[in-house]
Amino acid sequence: MTSKKTEKYDLILQGALKVFAENGYHRSQVSKIAKAAGVADGTIYLYFKRKEDILIHLFQEKLGELVNKFHESVAETNDACEALRMICTIHYTELENNPELAYVTQIEMRQSELELRKEIGITLKPYIELIENIVQQGIDNGQFRANLNVKLVRNLIFGSMDEVVTSWLLSGQKYSLRDQVNETLQFFIHGVSK
Structure with a gap:
């Protein structure tokens, strides 16, 4: 991955960690993860197929x-x-x-x-x-x-x-x-x- 892609990947994982910890995995929406990561909802799907x-x-x-x-x-x-x-x-x-x-x-x-x-x-x-x-x-x-x-x-x-x-x-x-x-x-x- 390029450094920019790696940075977004890391941001998404950090956002997911925060959202999963606060809301629980099952109550966490991809949109909340995107918001916590500071990326657009669609960006998540460039890196991950599903939650x-x-x-x-x-x-x-x-x-x-x-x-x-x-x-x-x-x-x-x-x-x-x-x-x-x-x-x-x-x-x-x-x-x-x-x-x-x-x-x-x-x-x-x-x-x-x-x-x-x-x-x-x-x-x-x-x-x-x-x-x-x-x-x-x-x-x-x-x-x-x-x-x-x-x-x-x-x-x-x-x-x-x-x-x-x-x-x-x-x-x-x-x-x-x-x-x-x-x-x-x-x-x-x-x-x-x-």
Whole structure:
């Protein structure tokens, strides 16, 4: 994409994030997204065929950025416990710093149709695989118990962080999400350590 096209694409995704967070996905019209993005209604359709595509691309872009941050941070350590701390810290910090993204990823995704959730789930796969690799690394280097069910543990770790963020949103963000990292990590490490 040319820089002007990229700029409009980014504006549309930012507008969509704001509109989806404020109104919910199902109550968000393309015209509201266009207005929030500062583009004409028809411009949206130059980039996306339907509203569902906007949500899918939003997840691809935002979660892709997060996954890149996760990979960059854990590349610096061979310590599985430290890698989990980095993942948890980034997960909580990024979503606390962007409550609109947290709302859309935590609440709106769950209310989408099954097919849409499946498409969005593909975007989550690299994140889930990264957690799985960290768990396996912890087993391989003797930090974690050898008899762990790696796929189950990775789902429990991801699901725990996911639930912490959802609870934070539903509470009205009355406390710091980042402040939950140490207790979350203690829970993980206690569950997987020898």
